[in-house]
Amino acid sequence: MATHTGSSSNNEAVAGTDALLNLGQFPDFARLELASIVPTMERLLASIAEEFAEQEKLFTPTWAGTFGRVEALEDRLARSFGVVNHLSMVMDRPIIREAMETIKPRMVELELRMQQSRALYDMRDTKTHWMQLTQPQRRVVDRRLLEMEQAGVGFDPASPERARNDAIHQELTTLSLKFSNNLLDAIKQYGRLVEDRQALAGCPDTLLRSMAMQAKQRGYGTGDAGKWAEALREEVYRANIVKASSGTEDNRPIIHRMLQLRQEQAELLGYPHYAAMSLTTKMARSLDRAMGLVDVLRERAYEQSAKELDCLTEYAHKTLNLPGPLQPWNTAFVSERYREATLKYDEEMVTKHFPAPHVLACMFSLAEQLFGVKIREMTRDTHPDMPSVWHKDVKVFEVCDRDGQRPLAYFYGDFYSRPEEKRSGAWMDICATRWKQSDHLRLPVAYLICNQPAPLSENEPSLMKFSDVTTLFHEFGHCLQHLLTTEDMPQVASQFMENFCYEKEWLKQLSKHVDTGAPLPDDVIEALQKERIFLSGLATQRQLLFAHIDLELHSTPVEDSIDWPFEVDRRVSRQYKVPARLDTDRFLCSFAHIFAGGYSAGYYSYKWSEVYSADAYAAFMGRQGEALRRVGQRYRDTVLALGGSTDPSTVWQRFLGRSEADVEPLLRQDGLLQQVEAQH
Numbered sequence: 001m002a003t004h005t006g007s008s009s010n011n012e013a014v015a016g017t018d019a020l021l022n023l024g025q026f027p028d029f030a031r032l033e034l035a036s037i038v039p040t041m042e043r044l045l046a047s048i049a050e051e052f053a054e055q056e057k058l059f060t061p062t063w064a065g066t067f068g069r070v071e072a073l074e075d076r077l078a079r080s081f082g083v084v085n086h087l088s089m090v091m092d093r094p095i096i097r098e099a100m101e102t103i104k105p106r107m108v109e110l111e112l113r114m115q116q117s118r119a120l121y122d123m124r125d126t127k128t129h130w131m132q133l134t135q136p137q138r139r140v141v142d143r144r145l146l147e148m149e150q151a152g153v154g155f156d157p158a159s160p161e162r163a164r165n166d167a168i169h170q171e172l173t174t175l176s177l178k179f180s181n182n183l184l185d186a187i188k189q190y191g192r193l194v195e196d197r198q199a200l201a202g203c204p205d206t207l208l209r210s211m212a213m214q215a216k217q218r219g220y221g222t223g224d225a226g227k228w229a230e231a232l233r234e235e236v237y238r239a240n241i242v243k244a245s246s247g248t249e250d251n252r253p254i255i256h257r258m259l260q261l262r263q264e265q266a267e268l269l270g271y272p273h274y275a276a277m278s279l280t281t282k283m284a285r286s287l288d289r290a291m292g293l294v295d296v297l298r299e300r301a302y303e304q305s306a307k308e309l310d311c312l313t314e315y316a317h318k319t320l321n322l323p324g325p326l327q328p329w330n331t332a333f334v335s336e337r338y339r340e341a342t343l344k345y346d347e348e349m350v351t352k353h354f355p356a357p358h359v360l361a362c363m364f365s366l367a368e369q370l371f372g373v374k375i376r377e378m379t380r381d382t383h384p385d386m387p388s389v390w391h392k393d394v395k396v397f398e399v400c401d402r403d404g405q406r407p408l409a410y411f412y413g414d415f416y417s418r419p420e421e422k423r424s425g426a427w428m429d430i431c432a433t434r435w436k437q438s439d440h441l442r443l444p445v446a447y448l449i450c451n452q453p454a455p456l457s458e459n460e461p462s463l464m465k466f467s468d469v470t471t472l473f474h475e476f477g478h479c480l481q482h483l484l485t486t487e488d489m490p491q492v493a494s495q496f497m498e499n500f501c502y503e504k505e506w507l508k509q510l511s512k513h514v515d516t517g518a519p520l521p522d523d524v525i526e527a528l529q530k531e532r533i534f535l536s537g538l539a540t541q542r543q544l545l546f547a548h549i550d551l552e553l554h555s556t557p558v559e560d561s562i563d564w565p566f567e568v569d570r571r572v573s574r575q576y577k578v579p580a581r582l583d584t585d586r587f588l589c590s591f592a593h594i595f596a597g598g599y600s601a602g603y604y605s606y607k608w609s610e611v612y613s614a615d616a617y618a619a620f621m622g623r624q625g626e627a628l629r630r631v632g633q634r635y636r637d638t639v640l641a642l643g644g645s646t647d648p649s650t651v652w653q654r655f656l657g658r659s660e661a662d663v664e665p666l667l668r669q670d671g672l673l674q675q676v677e678a679q680h
Contacts (some may be wrong), residue, residue, distance in 0.1 A: 017292055020044070020080045025442060026410070027431065030388035037084055037099040045103075045110050048073050055117040063137055066123050067144065070114065076204035079432060081107055081621040086447055087431060089392055090414055092184060094419045095374055100177060108173045108486075112166055115151035118173035127291045136646065143281070150269060150277060156438070161268060173524045175254050175261075180596040183589070184423060189249075190239055190440050209512035220240045238584070245586035251595070255565050255588055258595060259558045267448035280600035283608055287555055293550070296663070298544045298576065298608060300672055304537030311537075312338055331579040341536060345526040347465065350528070353511040353520050354469055356415065356452065356462035362510045366500055370478070370632035371640070372402040378410075391418070393454070399483055409434075409483035411446040415472075416462060426450045426471050428478035446479045463514060466501075466528060473497040494501040495606075495613035496639075497619075499669075502529050502627060508538045533671025538578065540670060545576045547604035554601040612652070619656060 019028040021038045055069045062068075082102065088096050114120075124145055133141065146387075151169075155162035244251045262274040271277040275287050284290040309326070316322040316334045319341070327336065340346070364375040378386045378396045387396050393416050399409040412431070414422075431445035452468040455461055464472070477497030500506045504525050511520040520528075549572050553565060561567075565588055573581065593599040616639060620631050636653040649659040668675040 009105060009312065009676050019562075020083060023083070023432070025432070026445060027079075027389055029390045032083070032097045034093065034099070037096070038102050040097075041080065041084065041103045044076065045106050048077055049110055049113065052114055052117075056117060057152060059123055060121050061123045063133055063141075066089060066120055067141070070120070074114070075433070077107075077110070077437060082429070082431065083461075086431070087390060088423050089427075089429075090418075090449065092423070097181060101174075104173050104177060105170050108169050109166075112151055112169060115148045116153045116155075116157075116162075117148075118153065121145065121148050121153045139647065146280060150280075152269070154269075165265065166270065168268075170262050172258060172261050175258050176536050176596045177255050179251050179258075180423075182251050182254070182256070182595070183244045183592055184245040184250040186590075187424065190243065214365060220485035233333055234329040236579075238582075241582065241585045241587060243590055243591040245584075247364055251589040252562055252565075254593060256558070256562045259553055259565060262554060262600065263558050273555045273557075275551055275601040278554065282602050283605060289610070291548075293502075293608055293611070293663075294544050294547050294604055297540060300667065301537045301540040301544070301670075304672060305541045306537075308535050308538050309577060313599040315341070317556070328580055328582055335535060339531070340343070343530055343534065345527040347523045350520070351463045351465050352429075352514050352525060354464040354466065355512060355514045355520075356464055358461075358512045359464055359469055359472065359510055360413075362506070363473060366477075366482065366506065368402070369629065371484070371636045372633065373408060373484075374400045374402065374404040374630075376404075377463065387412075390414075409444045409446070409480050409481065411448050413448050415448075415450045415452055417451040419453075422451065424447075424451055426475050428475050428482065430482055440519060444483050446482050448475055448479045450475060461514065466531075469510065470498050470501045473501050481640055484636065495604050495610050496616050497637075499613070499617040500610070502532055505530070532669070536670040536672065540672070541576045541578050543607055545573060545578060546591070546593075548572050548575070550591075550599070550603040551601060553594075564667050612648075612661040614669045615656070617669075618665040 018036060018040045019031040019033075020030075020037065020042060052070060052073055055073070058069065059066050081103065083100060084096070085260050088100050124141075129130050152162055152165040155165060222492065243249075259274075266272070266274040269277060277289075279290060282290075284293070312331070312334050313326045316326055316330065317336045320334060320337060322330060323333070330651060336347075343500060363383065367373055367375060375397055376382070380400050383398075387410075389396065393414070395413045395415075397411050398407055399411070411424060417424075426676055427447075427449050429446055429447040429449070432442060434444045435442045450472055451470070452464050452472070453462055457577070474497060480497070501510070504522075507525045507528065508519045512518070531642065549569055552572050553570055554569065558564065566586065569585075569588055570583075586596075593603055595602075599605070616635065619629065619635075623631055633656040634655060642651050652661060653659045664673065
């Protein structure tokens with residue numbers, strides 16, 4: 001693998017050995033040979049299987065005698081495979097794909113073997129020892145036992161039920177990987193070249209330059225004026241809604257088969273449907289509670305959404321001369337023009353106020369003020385043994401205590417889009433967890449991944465759209481939660497951090513014009529604050545629709561037709577006030593969250609966590625100085641620090657003095673509270 005930026009902090013430990021087996025504090029990407037992934041992982045899997053079999057003979061009914069015995073094995077497996085999985089997301093190569101396709105089924109086989117260990121599971125029957133566990137340990141044990149039950153530990157090893165259960169796990173793993181690869185390939189394959197720049201009239205100059213650079217990377221001309229990747233509305237829209245739904249990248253049969261298998265899996269384990277099984281480990285705990293929130297918010301946003309659609313349609317007719325119903329490929333275009341006319345700011349001008357290096361520095365300053373941590377980039381000058389990385393643009397950051405002397409954690413930052421090899425979207429992933437063994441403490445490490453525009457030249461910084469800024473803050477919230485604790489309320493901390501992007505004080509600090517250094521003018525800041533509630537009814541309805549479709553697909557008996565999931569999509573969509581969609585829409589074929597991303601029967605959690613996030617942020621509003629620091633410390637000591645060791649209701653009780661979050665702050669934040677009050 002190509003070497004980038006420096007050596008590795010564990011170079012000496014890795015010398016002469018395989019980088020996947022001796023990870024130390026950081027993976028050594030510089031020494032990782034892609035061709036060695038499969039044989040190395042095969043050796044690791046065989047070794048762990050053998051060691052686990054030996055440990056099974058030694059289990060005793062104590063924490064140290066059970067989960068403590070296998071903790072090191074699970075950590076080795078998770079870390080090594082985590083490196084390979086991470087590379088598959090940020091550095092797509094045929095050799096990495098083939099490695100994932102080979103390794104993942106064997107990973108599942110070993111994980112099932114460990115989760116189906118009767119020797120481990122039967123230790124639960126010795127109540128005396130378990131009663132001596134601390135409350136956090138009991139919570140972890142309860143969750144582990146539930147995971148074992150859902151892995152099929154209750155089936156007789158020789159039974160047809162066990163064999164079928166294991167086969168379902170394997171097939172779902174293969175299908176999920178195929179879904180993800182199909183989607184990535186479909187996106188990479190689409191391209192349209194247009195030589196008439198006038199066809200893209202109205203597009204910001206930075207967007208045109210970015211598309212020109214992509215055209216050049218694909219081998220079209222020089223990237224100068226005259227060769228432009230097309231962004232024509234209808235054509236791009238129609239291509240987008242059917243991506244990964246035909247040909248060799250067709251995800252339709254994969255979706256149908258995955259839903260069938262999930263239903264069969266749930267019924268095999270005694271659940272009425274997959275949603276019931278999945279929700280036992282999620283914050284809502286039940287389908288009724290998850291759908292209850294979806295229904296409440298849908299009702300409260302419906303009328304506002306209808307008014308917003310009427311406004312867009314009227315604006316399209318009267319101002320943009322677009323007659324007839326608002327066509328789906330025009331919705332985004334009309335919304336943007338309506339936003340410009342209503343909020344009266346130029347997005348291109350705003351983008352020039354958010355150079356990425358300055359935004360990062362301000363975000364780190366906010367973390368210091370709120371949570372008492374210092375964050376600084378690691379360089380060769382400050383850290384001669386700094387970790388190696390997988391791409392030259394990747395940076396590594398150190399998180400220290402308030403005085404900057406004691407390291408607490410680290411994270412990698414891979415901020416720029418690379419559509420030819422990197423998956424779209426933004427995410428945080430775990431590189432290493434906090435782990436103390438004898439006299440050694442390994443600090444947590446995270447991957448923070450975004451897809452903002454790369455610098456257009458070596459002499460220019462990356463310029464961020466305001467949406468890029470809020471996305472960065474969102475993922476940074478995820479990152480902080482992992483770095484400062486374990487993770488059980490996954491979206492709360494991330495969405496909480498986004499709130500600060502709308503504070504005037506922080507927008508003044510975050511913004512710095514790339515040429516003049518001036519902050520955003522007050523009128524533009526006010527416009528950005530108003531933008532948060534701009535078309536918020538439609539935005540709320542859209543997110544709730546996705547959540548509802550997800551829950552419906554996973555709680556309704558699957559029918560035989562391959563088109564059944566899309567019929568469910570259309571049926572559920574009729575309950576929501578959202579822009580019209582074409583009958584050819586196959587958005588489910590790119591709904592990676594629920595078919596390749598771990599959110600199956602869990603997409604609702606975005607809104608569920610928004611309720612908690614808005615409620616938490618309300619405790620910070622109006623506070624400054626020492627008062628702000630005290631609330632920030634309490635948030636760190638509860639929401640961030642307790643994490644998976646404590647039930648969410650207990651966490652909230654300790655943070656705000658009540659066990660449930662209040663929905664009112666979210667309604668106020670989204671501009672929907674007045675609508676609610678009018679209805680009552």
